[in-house]
Amino acid sequence: MxxxxxxxxxxxxxxxxxxxxxxxxxxxxxxxxxxxxxxxxxxxxxxxxxxxxxxxxxxxxxxxxxxxxxxxxxxxxxxxxxxxxxxxxxxxxxxxxxxxxxxxxxxxxxxxxxxxxxxxxxGVLGMPGMTAYWGLLEIGRPQPGETVVVAAATGPVGSAVGQIARIKGARAVGIAGGPEKCRLLVDTFGFDAAVDHRAPDFVDQLVAATPDGIDVNFENVGGSVFDAVQRRLNPGARVPLCGLVSHYNDTAMPQGPDRLPGFLSGLLTRSILVQGFIVDIAKVSRATNFWTDMPAWIRDGGVTYxxxxxxxxxxxxxxxxxxxxxxxxxxxxxxxx
Amino acid sequence: MxxxxxxxxxxxxxxxxxxxxxxxxxxxxxxxxxxxxxxxxxxxxxxxxxxxxxxxxxxxxxxxxxxxxxxxxxxxxxxxxxxxxxxxxxxxxxxxxxxxxxxxxxxxxxxxxxxxxxxxxxGVLGMPGMTAYWGLLEIGRPQPGETVVVAAATGPVGSAVGQIARIKGARAVGIAGGPEKCRLLVDTFGFDAAVDHRAPDFVDQLVAATPDGIDVNFENVGGSVFDAVQRRLNPGARVPLCGLVSHYNDTAMPQGPDRLPGFLSGLLTRSILVQGFIVDIAKVSRATNFWTDMPAWIRDGGVTYxxxxxxxxxxxxxxxxxxxxxxxxxxxxxxxx
Missing domain, CATH: 3.90.180.10 (Medium-chain alcohol dehydrogenases, catalytic domain)
Structure with a gap:
């Protein structure tokens, strides 16, 4: 063959x-x-x-x-x-x-x-769905009423993150590129708000969409979107970090200024947690309710893909x-x- | 009066x-x-x-x-x-x-x-001692045989971190400025190794002192010392972050290149946790054994100050x-x- x-x-x-x-x-x-x-x-x-x-x-x-x-x-x-x-x-x-x-x-x-x-x-019943489930629930741990922000939000990970956040009683804010994707976030995936990172008023949109700040930033993109998001992180915020797609094609360290000290200072003064993670399919299967939760959520419409x-x-x-x-x-x- | x-x-x-x-x-x-x-x-x-x-x-x-x-x-x-x-x-x-x-x-x-x-x-029975105790044991969670690195290691926080790490069976590596402080780390505080950040061969010293990489970086300084340390963090490493003394007098963002994307990428590819924290004296008193452990360790010589x-x-x-x-x-x- x-x-x-x-x-x-x-x-x-x-x-x-x-x-x-x-x-x-x-x-x-x-x-x-x-x-x-x-x-x-x-x-x-x-x-x-x-x-x-x-x-x-x-x-x-x-x-x-x-x-x-x-x-x-x-x-x-x-x-x-x-x-x-x-x-x-x-x-x-x-x-x-x-x-x-x-x-x-x-x-x-x-x-x-x-x-x-x-x-x-x-997708939703594979690695991307598990990434969303583990990162949000085990690291992000959103509480009812908290605000969860995710970028690349129409993607398989981001869309699951937002929908699971809502199932857990949190406010879900999605970031995506262009008005069409933003409409999809609200209309199809049921996000509470959508922010267009390609819009000139992106930062203003983000501020308006997160009036109480951000408690969980499920991070999979990096770059300038991440900069704007991290400035709005509340004290005690959690940042599950599973991707940096905006940097994957980088060929050298970007030009300055050097943002690292300011970033670390923000983590310190606001007691923020950042946890890089790679989903471990065996561990998620063993240690969580993924295989009962996710199919049930798909059946009852809580999670659309x-x-x-x-x-x-x-x-x-x-x-x-x-x-x-x-x-x-x-x-x-x-x-x- | x-x-x-x-x-x-x-x-x-x-x-x-x-x-x-x-x-x-x-x-x-x-x-x-x-x-x-x-x-x-x-x-x-x-x-x-x-x-x-x-x-x-x-x-x-x-x-x-x-x-x-x-x-x-x-x-x-x-x-x-x-x-x-x-x-x-x-x-x-x-x-x-x-x-x-x-x-x-x-x-x-x-x-x-x-x-x-x-x-x-x-000091050791006050805020600095609690900072060391909480950050190392609740966030860093060193396991026997792991390597713990702390900078400003002759200070009240750093010296307690290294000594508690050893009590828990970890290898303690201290970073300090100058040969005299480095001697103190080994002779007085019982660190397994000391690294002089003012020495021209600082990075080589650090590599030699951490042959198995670094599992916990108790971070209280930041700057170029932190850069060298974070490059040696093992997969799954934990970074309790309670200070950035090298940046406290900064008046502007340092010049580039921008090290933030590379830093985040390291967290991602090595599944590293960074947790900023401010010690909460009431919480440490309530939720840990600080008030029994620390006085006992001082009495039995496990913790010197x-x-x-x-x-x-x-x-x-x-x-x-x-x-x-x-x-x-x-x-x-x-x-x-």
């Missing part, structure tokens, strides 16, 4: 470009005992993937030149030598940017398509570049085949 | 100077029911006082121009109209930079000089300026009378 694959061709300096990836066709090995052959149906595109293109020290190893680009996938079993998995079964795997893959069956989570659409395993589906594996590089610039709306997924 | 007082004359721009304070003699009012007249014996000088000279937003109100400079004090009762307090009793008060004060007796904590020297109420005592209230301004520059060794106290 052949697999069409997107492999890393050259590490980008700054934003990924036409030289970063290339398409390759590889012959897959025959499956061995315990293995399955998968047809990849859906590939998740996520901001963290920018980190995998770089050799900078991080929490996971970089993708090597010539290696298939990594990523979470949903696939169907085409052939099986694993006792628990049958032909046609849906599974979640980490097969990366390719059309077919051979995986050991023990590494795969089987999906029940009757519970929720299988694509949710890449939005998907942005692009067709064809060869579209992945361009869609990924757009993701880093905020071009899409909702969870970005590539429909592979 | 007259009180000789040091009052704020002019807010300093940068370091406090000869124009910042002036001496005044004031006639104190007669004591009313419930009040006592105190002879202040000892005044504590602490880095946080720099913040009280400024109108910048902080966790406590600034000292007003013409107002007696604030500070923790140990005094003796000269005259009393409070039922629980008698002439000659030792008490802790927050009477500020002056020789005598009238205070309501209900606000005062009585000291038993047979338990420990009364000056310890300003060092005092730097200056004579005469009129010496307070100069001693305070020196404190901000690291000129003293040990807990800085003014013997008032």
């Amino acid at each position: 052949q697999s069409t694959q997107i492999v890393l061709r050259q590490r980008p300096v700054g934003a990924p470009n036409a030289e970063t990836f290339e398409v390759r066709t590889s012959e897959l090995p025959d499956i061995q005992d315990g293995e399955v052959l998968l047809a990849i149906r859906y590939l998740s595109l996520d901001p963290y993937m920018r980190g995998r293109l770089s050799t900078a020290k991080s929490y996971a190893a970089p993708v090597e030149i010539g290696q298939v680009m990594v990523g979470a996938t949903v696939g169907q079993v085409l052939a099986t030598r694993h006792e628990r998995l049958h032909e046609g079964d849906w599974v979640v795997s980490y097969s990366g940017w390719q059309t077919h893959a051979v995986e050991h069956g023990d590494m795969l989570r089987k999906l029940d398509p009757s519970i929720a659409p299988v694509t949710t395993a890449l 939005l998907e942005d589906i692009v067709s064809g594996i060869e579209q992945a590089p361009e869609a990924f570049s757009g993701l880093l610039q905020g071009a899409n709306t909702g969870k970005l997924i590539v429909q592979v085949s | 007259q009180s000789t007082q040091i009052v704020l004359r002019q807010r300093p721009v940068g370091a406090p100077n000869a124009e910042t304070f002036e001496v005044r003699t004031s006639e104190l009012p007669d004591i009313q029911d419930g009040e006592v007249l105190l002879a202040i014996r000892y005044l504590s000088l602490d880095p946080y006082m720099r913040g009280r000279l400024s109108t910048a937003k902080s966790y406590a109100a600034p000292v007003e121009i013409g107002q007696v400079m604030v500070g923790a004090t140990v005094g003796q009762v000269l005259a009393t109209r409070h039922e629980r307090l008698h002439e000659g009793d030792w008490v802790v008060s927050y009477s500020g930079w002056q020789t005598h004060a009238v205070e309501h007796g209900d606000m005062l904590r009585k000291l038993d000089p047979s338990i420990a020297p009364v000056t310890t109420a300003l 060092l005092e730097d005592i200056v004579s005469g209230i009129e010496q307070a301004p100069e001693a305070f300026s020196g404190l901000l520059q690291g000129a003293n060794t040990g807990k800085l106290i003014v013997q008032v009378s």
Whole structure:
């Protein structure tokens, strides 16, 4: 069986470009005992993937030149030598940017398509949903009446953060780029207020939307939006930090002035907590009620999700570049085949 | 009764100077029911006082121009109209930079000089000791075998941090200015290693002293020392942040490059926690074993302390300026009378 694959061709300096990836066709090995052959149906595109293109020290190893680009996938079993998995079964795997893959069956989570659409395993019922759930509830710990602010708020993490915040009785304020996304935040996701970071009066909008200051800043973007938000943090505020997408393409330290001392001083004088975190799927599954809470919230409409589906594996590089610039709306997924 | 007082004359721009304070003699009012007249014996000088000279937003109100400079004090009762307090009793008060004060007796904590020297109420058994205890144990949570780094390590907070870390089975590394203070860290306070931040090979010394990286960085200084330390933080490290003495005299944001994005990126990729905090004496007393642990550790020699005592209230301004520059060794106290 052949697999069409997107492999890393050259590490980008700054934003990924036409030289970063290339398409390759590889012959897959025959499956061995315990293995399955998968047809990849859906590939998740996520901001963290920018980190995998770089050799900078991080929490996971970089993708090597010539290696298939990594990523979470949903696939169907085409052939099986694993006792628990049958032909046609849906599974979640980490097969990366390719059309077919051979995986050991023990590494795969089987999906029940009757519970929720299988694509949710890449979004609200997958890593992004868990990131929102863990970061907000375990680190942010919003109390009823408190104000929670999240940027990239129409994305799969941000939209879940705002909706869970409201379920917990907090005021949810979302930040997004452009009036259309802002309308979506209020109308579709039920945020209490939306702030457009591309508007010239962004800071005034933020102040108006957070009259009592900010108690939880779920941070996934960084940059100038973060600057404005952190100035409004209340004493005792919590900042779960799970992404800095605005900096992922940075090639050097930005010019001054140096904002670090002022930032630290704000943490000190207002007793603020900042906690960087990477979601640990096993830990969330074990230590929280994610698997009962989240499906229930989806069923009762407390948590809505939005998907942005692009067709064809060869579209992945361009869609990924757009993701880093905020071009899409909702969870970005590539429909592979 | 007259009180000789040091009052704020002019807010300093940068370091406090000869124009910042002036001496005044004031006639104190007669004591009313419930009040006592105190002879202040000892005044504590602490880095946080720099913040009280400024109108910048902080966790406590600034000292007003013409107002007696604030500070923790140990005094003796000269005259009393409070039922629980008698002439000659030792008490802790927050009477500020002056020789005598009238205070309501209900606000005062009585000291038993047979338990420990009364000056310890300003240091290891007072706010600095509580800051070390709370920040290290509640936020830093060092585990046996982990490495704890603290700067300004010969100071009352830093020296307690290192010694408590060792009691908890962690490796204690202290940072101080100059070989003499470094010797003190190892010989007197029992740190596992000392690093001289004034040495040209400071970074190499730090690397050598922390072969397994750093798990807890008790941060009270900031600046270039902090930069070097944070580069060695391990995944999952904790940074209790209770001071930034190296920045207290800053008059503007330092020149670039802007180190904030890189700092945040480090927190993210290594899942690091930073928690600003101001010690809450009531909370520490209520929620921890401070009042049993610390006296026991002092008795059994696990925690040693060092005092730097200056004579005469009129010496307070100069001693305070020196404190901000690291000129003293040990807990800085003014013997008032």
